[in-house]
Amino acid sequence: QDATLTIESWRAEDQAIWDDVLIPAFEASHPGIQVDFAPTAPTEYNAALNARLDGGTAGDLIVCRPFDGSLALYQRGHLADISDLDGLDNFPDFAKAAWQTDDASASFCVPMASVIHGFIYNADAFAELGIEEPGTVEEFFAVLDTIQQDGTYTPLAIGSADQWEAATMAYTNIGPTYWNGEEGRQALIDGSAKFTDPQYVRPFEVMERWADYMGRAFQAQGYTDSQNLFTLGRAAIYPTGSWEIGGFNDQAFFEMGAFPPPVEAEGDTCYISDHTDIGIGMNTATDNPEAARAFLEWIASAEFAQLYTNALPGFFSLSNAQFEVEDPLAQEMISWREECESTIRVAHQILSRGEPNTWNNMWTVSANVFNDAATPAEAAAALQQGLEAWYEPQQN
């Protein structure tokens, strides 16, 4: 059968990879099916996708944001139930959880990749200054001090203008170390812990200390500014996620290294945010359900895992299948899965289902902590207050 499948995605920068690597590989094994990758700029993706779905013009395959964003689409009948898809068994439960109903009774997206948070650094600069990857929080600040004193490099390449980095690359990056990853996350969901508890306030306190090491006038420093600052060799440490690897490999002209979020004390268990970030599902309104399912099955395959992870270093396939990671930096980061406990971003499941939206709140308050517009306690209180406003388990 001849079918053309269109993929909706927010990953405009992946166009070349899909066109040159992934789609040819799929089409080679699936004659008669053609695939078209049609991304939308990330700022407009949700709005445009919703409009297209409501209007019935959305693509056959839909790249899914994790958790509630996609759950809503499923509930409104836009994403097909694919619980019976063969390849789905290839994935661990935690991976599938991002695209399942709360009771795990139905799956609606095939997990594609997760991203791992941590810190990338300028290895040349570290060598030049004679410093090593820090293991504990205090070592981390000692390293920052050294860099600061030297003065050549901005110690931390992060700003608060765009807000989301503060939440994503700072708070949920280092936070799991304090709230013990999944344990802390679940505690919030079941109402046994509050954001005002110390383990959720402490990361803010650490972030408050970061401010001294961030570029001057970081309040107006946007995400791309930080990227450029780092890749142009003007900053030493870049708090981030594995998704940068691809771009940085192209842009940075120096050696890079990576280290996971430092622990409080030597020997503590380390926690990483291994965030299930991308899945792909099927539009219920597709004209080619068979072809679409065939495509999803291919996505679930080991072949895709291998191709994808290496084509997009830093986006790690969630598949159980064995695959080789070729990029050294990516290798380093994925290796943390062995040493540390994994968890996902704390606000992403269930907690951001109401208004005010916890994740939005987290952007704002995290940035406020950087900007000295809120104390850690105030920031945590704001989060808690917002959550309590609508989330029943937190309301007693």
Next chain:
Amino acid sequence: MSDLVLKDVRKAYGEARVIHGIDLDIRDGEFVVFVGPSGCGKSTLLRMIAGLETVTGGDVIIGGEKVNDIVPADRGIAMVFQSYALYPHKDVYGNMAFALRHAGEDKAVIDERVKKAAEILGLEALLKRKPKELSGGQRQRVAIGRAIVRDPEIFLFDEPLSNLDAALRVQMRVEILRLHQRLKTTMIYVTHDQVEAMTLADRIVVLRDGRVEQVGTPLELYHHPCNRFVAGFIGSPKMNFLAIDPIDDGRRVRYRQSAPIDLHVKTRSGAVPTEIGIRPEHVRLVEPGKGAFDGTVFVVERLGGETFLHVDFGHEEPFVVKADGGVQLRSGDVVGLVFPAETLHLFDAEGVAFEQTERHALLG
């Protein structure tokens, strides 16, 4: 035949009644001028004849046919507007040919008619020009030319010369008169201008507040205005008025303590003259003490060929007297004024004129 008959024509804009029932009979080939103060409904009436304004009541009949519902283009009329209303994007030829082209007339016919109209109006050299490249008078001529080519049965002019300067106005006025003599088409002409009205009209229609005050030849209106309004409106400088005391049941009158003046009027039962009117050109100047009154000249306006004297004799408004260009008086001189009885106009308290028995001798 293209007689125009208005039968009890009325017009109201919503509540506002503007024309209150006008009856008028205009013969084929006649040149009729509408005059009247601003806002009296001249334009409205003209536009109703043209079909540009619907008729609220009564009938407009052209050549025996009721045209109330006929579109303007099919009424056999052509209209010339005050603002020329040329099509700015077409040249002179295009402006004149426009209606004919639109009617699908033959190219050759159009060309012939336009050429002929251009010749009549002396526009041959300007056919390729755009309106903005023309002088005021030339534009006006094009506007007329545009009407001529349509070969209408009735020409309508709405203050066609009022945007021109005085000298051009005189010239165009004569041109329009010659045009009428040549084409012998019915023409209806609205104007504010005394001189235009007097010189162009076969008959003048004086309008006030949407009603006809008087219809007649220029000289009829000049010599026999039927009321004070018409008397004051026709003639320039305008008639002088003087309140008087009727004596002898209105067969004679006097002003203040002056000697009684004999009148030759048809008396009407129940009406006595209370005001006389006399035109500036009919007042005679005599030695002080020899006239009906003495007055002081306080402004002398010398136009060369004639002189206007403004004479104050204690009356509310000064009198204007028209004298010779060579008159030797100066401001401050005292003169005697004579009002020849046969030139006097008499009005009763309502302003209605009395018919003078000796006036006809004056008619030319």
Next chain:
Amino acid sequence: MSDLVLKDVRKAYGEARVIHGIDLDIRDGEFVVFVGPSGCGKSTLLRMIAGLETVTGGDVIIGGEKVNDIVPADRGIAMVFQSYALYPHKDVYGNMAFALRHAGEDKAVIDERVKKAAEILGLEALLKRKPKELSGGQRQRVAIGRAIVRDPEIFLFDEPLSNLDAALRVQMRVEILRLHQRLKTTMIYVTHDQVEAMTLADRIVVLRDGRVEQVGTPLELYHHPCNRFVAGFIGSPKMNFLAIDPIDDGRRVRYRQSAPIDLHVKTRSGAVPTEIGIRPEHVRLVEPGKGAFDGTVFVVERLGGETFLHVDFGHEEPFVVKADGGVQLRSGDVVGLVFPAETLHLFDAEGVAFEQTERHALLG
């Protein structure tokens, strides 16, 4: 004292030379009218006197002081514009008080002056009105009032009445004349209108193409135009011209085959008269055959008090003859024309007039 002297005043806009050196001497209290065809530089000259336009060459001297570089407000002048130029956002009082207020004049003084001007112009009842609530004549009066309150030494008027309708124009004209009689201020007045020029001026300045053609009293210009241009420009309807053949070295002339006409002129060496001019009011009508020529009346314009006859006698342009209101002629009638020798104007081939020896008798 506020004599105004122009000394070789010139104006050029870039390359375009508009005023070519004008010398003029205007006495304190004089009423001077500038006339001339459109575009001849009347407004430009006035605006240079006002200081609204810089002087390219020569001097403007007011009261003995050279004012070329003085700002308009400090020249002691006030100006009245054609389009009134009232401040639409201020009421009548505000318009009149504007300049004084701006000059920081005392409130009481302002009030007194405005009140007085309003009284002179009969505007007392309108002081609270905005310009748009005024009629044309009232606006014009406010514009004049605004000039009066400034108590200027020189009034400048640039076609102040040309936006008014004919009747109002007559009225305002007289008002301006009385104003001049009352204030005795120097007034300089630009107009297109014959009648205004003739009736208002102590002296008229005739301009053509940025040059002075003639300066003189209205009657001097009427009776002794120095050239054909002035002769044709002054007087309405305008002078009739006729090309003639000089005989006897120019002491007598004849038109085609007519009998020779005796002239009373100061001959000038090297110049012979080639054209005669005669005003419509000087042509006498006689029985056919009894005059110099016979002609056919082809248009009769009856104004009531007078009649204009357009007479064609095979000459290039028809003659206009001014006759009585009661004249009995009709279109098509043949008449004889008499040109009284003492009323004739004579021009040589350059258009320069000959001085008539018997003309002075005509002066009033």
Next chain:
Amino acid sequence: MTNIASTGRARAGRARGLSTKAAVHTVLLGYTIIAIFPVILVILNSFKNRRGIFSDPLGLPRGETFSMEGYATVLTQGDFATYFANSIIVTVSALFLILLLGAMAAHALAEYRFRLNTLLGIYLILGIMVPIRLGTVAILELMVDLNLVNTLLALILVYTAQGLPVAVFILTEFMRTLSRDIKDCARVDGLSEYRIFFEVVVPLIRPVLATVAVFSMIPIWNDLWFPLILASGDATKTVTLGVQQFIGQYTVNWSAVLASLSIAILPVLGLYALFSRQLIAGITSGAVKG
């Protein structure tokens, strides 16, 4: 009361005239620089590589920073010629419809007295007050029903609807000031009401049409949203949407973005130049007489 000023004061006056002129130019020039400096910066930086842009944004493109890579990307990646054609087709067609339909409606509102006149006038300008973007879903559904998704026509229709209120508003005000004589004259000449509109009214309002065109053109040319929703297919992409492909989630190809935006300025500038010759006369009589 006349006090003729001393010549000294007058000369000071003239000097002030000169310095006034200088001041006028200083302010205008100053603001002009403020207005175009950033634009120049965009164009300047479009000729640099990323390092050039960010390490020395003010510098001229030079040796190691000069790069046409942005333009190369734009010209090779995606089909920018098509995008440009699409943008121009959409903008020009929508402008045409806005001007035509807007002028027709304005003519009707200004020229004829009819019962719903005022009401319709108000109705037609209500749309200024709510961003049409809100109606996206309904519009999309409509387009689906009309089978217009991924056609330029869909964009043209939406932009026309979006631009009509302002156009009708400005044009109506202006039409009221048009000479009535000239239309009447055409009536007497036998023209139908339609031909009066097209042959007499339209030529007279050309300047105002230019004004409306300029005001309507900007939001259409620069709109990103409706192309995204209604015509995101490759064949129907507009320039603004095409530029988006260089803006990713985590990486932005600045050279390409700047290059494409620099090119994208040209057609609007061209259109503006086309209309602006008529612009001032237009605004004078149109927009101002609100």
Next chain:
Amino acid sequence: MSEATTEQEKTAREAKPPKRRKRRVGGGWHIFVFIAPAVLIYTIFSIYPLVESLRLSLFDGLDDGSAVWNGLGNYVTLLFNPTWATQFWNALWNNLILFFIHMVVQNPIGLLLAALLSLAPRFGSTYRTLIFIPTLLSVVVVGFIWELILSPLWGVSETLLGAVGLAWLYQPWLGLESTALTTVSLISVWQYVGIPMMLIYAALLSIPDELIDAARVDGLNGWWIFWKVKLPLILPTLGIVAILTYIGNFTASFDLIYSIQGALGAPNYSTDVMGTLLFRTFFGQQLQIGDIHMGATIASMMFFIILIGVTIYLVLVQRRLQRYEM
């Protein structure tokens, strides 16, 4: 022109063949034809979708995407639920500030430029075109370039300020709660100043020269003429500029803020306006699911606020700003 020819003409005219049937005045069909296409397109593609959307404000959404009647419930939520109310009033307040800044910066600058241009300086039309260019730019360009200029990292503004010895003045204006809104407003002013400039310029041109001459004779210099004569005369235009600014501030300001400060109106909602609140509520933002019902409620409120503003203007202001015949 002898008698013979005129007679001939006359007979020729009378001998003319009978005219074709005379047309009668039609009904009002042409009015319909003129107005229908605009009304039709406008109704179908603008009013209908908007009404469809605004109608949603009276319903409440369920998880499965269906809706139930909620009366004015959403409005109550928006105005009285602390979560919504804070955002709503904050956005409205920011809008008002935005409006205020445009009124005191954009329009006076536009007025100043227009006033200078109306003096007909040399190169006037060049200035006019150049100053209008930013108005033609897309917000993507405007956002990028101003972020670059104002960014602390790349030093454009510091260099520029340093050039005039004011480097110490530099602040990360876009990043500070206290200055972000003002900064964004000023960027918007920069972009759109061309529009009031053009409108006012045109109004100034329509003031007759004679009036200015009269004022000069009355002793006013250029400055006073501007204040006492020109300005009062263009007040109606300034009124229109004000109302356009007011409307634009609600509808058009969104794009720029969204492009520069993101959907949350960073930092800390200090640049959040009705437009961004509406957009993220209606269409969603990251994990926030779009809520078309609350979105529609906000949009309706926005509509009412604009309507109130316009009505106040029409009733209170416009009537006093009379238009003068000039």
